[in-house]
Amino acid sequence: MFDLDKWEEIWLTIKKHKLRTALTSFGVFWGIFMLVVLLGAGNGLYNGVMQNFDIAKNAVFVWTEVTSVPYSGFQAGRFIDLTNAEYTALLEEAKLKTVSPRIRVSSRFGGGQITLKYDDNEVSYGLMGDYPDYFDIQPLWITEGRFINKKDIVEKRKMAVLGRRVKDDLFQDRDAIGEYIKINEVPFKVIGIFDSKATGEQARNDVQIVHIPVTTAQQTFNMGNSIGWFAAVPEEGTSGVEAEEIIKDILRKRHKISPDDRQALGSFNVEEEFKETQGLFTGIAAFSWLVAIGTILAGMIGVGNIMLIIVKERTKEIGVRKSIGAKPWSIVSMIIQEAMVISGVSGYVGLVMGVALIEGIGYAMKNFGMESEFFANPEIDFQAAISAIIVLLISGVIAGLIPGIKAAKVNPVLALRDE
16 A cells, blocks of 8 residues: 655655765665676677577587507508498488588698689689588578579589688679689589678688588599588487487497597587586676675665664654554564665666666677677676566665664654653
8 A cells, every 4th residue: 555654754864864875875776787787798798709609509520530449450540531321321320400511622732722713813712512401500691692402412513602701802893693613623603602690700711611512522523422521410309419429439330440449530519618608608697696796785784774773863753653553564664665765766777877888888889890709789688687676676675674673673662762
C-alpha cells in the first residue's frame, strides 16, 4: 500500500542532509558504474577475440608426420601419406557431420606460394585444394559469385575462388567473375570472390588465398590422389576430442601406426581452444563482479552507517510512533525504504551512466575507425543489467535492515525522554 507520509519523510530527510546523502550515495553509484564498465569492457574483449574465431567451434584438423615407433614390421622414420582412400574411410567409419580433405599446392620449386597471372599482372599467393564441405568448417564470406560445388569436384573443373586481396591485385577495379587467370600457366575460370569477417593479421591471411577443387589440384599439378590433411566437424552428440581420436584410430589402423606413437599423427582441436577462451572470459567476468561487489559493499556499509545516524536522530519520533501503536515492521520498513531510495537512485544513475559510456565507446569505435582485432563492440546485455538491478535492491534491503531492526527495538518510554 502506497504511504505518502513515508515518502514525504524520506524526501525531507534527504533534502535536509544533501551533502551527507550525496557522499554516501557515491559509493553505491561508483560500484554499479564500475560493474557496468568492467562487464562492457569484458564483452568488448570477448567480441574482439570471437570475431577472429571464424571457424566451427568444434572443428578438428588431423595431418600426418613421421613415425617415431617401429610397429608391425615397419621401422621408425616412415612418412605417412594420406590419400582419397582415407577420405572414403572417414566418411564410412567416423562419426563426423562434415569431413573435408585439403591440399596446399606448392610451386614447382617447392615454395608455399603459386604464381597467378591475368593479362600483364602477375602475383604470388597461397593455393588451396578444397571440397565444398570446407564451407561448413570455415564459412567464407562470399561477396561475389559462389564457392566450389560437388559438380566441380566430380568433373575436375578448373574453377577458382579468389580472396579479396588476390582479386584486387590481379584485376584492380575490373570485374573478375567469369574471367580466366593462369595458375602456374594453367587457365582457371574465376567463379567467386570472398572476403574475411575477421580483423588484423587473421583477415590479411584469409584474403590472400585461392581455393580450387581438390580433384582438380590433384590432376592438374600431378599430385596423384594425395591429401594434405583433413578438416572435420563431429556429428551431434560427439565431442571434438572424441572425433579427433576416432579419426586418428582409423588412420593408425590403415597405415599400421603404433598406438603408442604420438608423433606420427598431428592434430589441432578448435573445441579445446574455444573452451579455454570461454574459461578465460568467464574468469574476467567473475573478477569484474568481485571488484564491483566489493565496491558496492563499501557503499552499502556507508548507507547503513547513515541509516544508523538517522535512527539516532529520529529516536524521539520513533518513540512517538511506537507509543501510538506503530508495529515493529512498520518501523523497519520505513528505514529499509529510505535506504533503498538512497541506494536505488544512486545505483540507477551509475547504471545509466555506465551504459551510456559503453555505448559511446562502441559508437566511436564503429564510426571513427577505432576498431581493434582484440576489442570490438563493447556492450551490456539484458541479463547483466537485470543482475545489476537485483544487486541494487538487495544492497538497499541489507543497508536498511540492521538500522531498521535497531529502530524497532527502541523503548518508547526512553525514546520520548531523548533530547
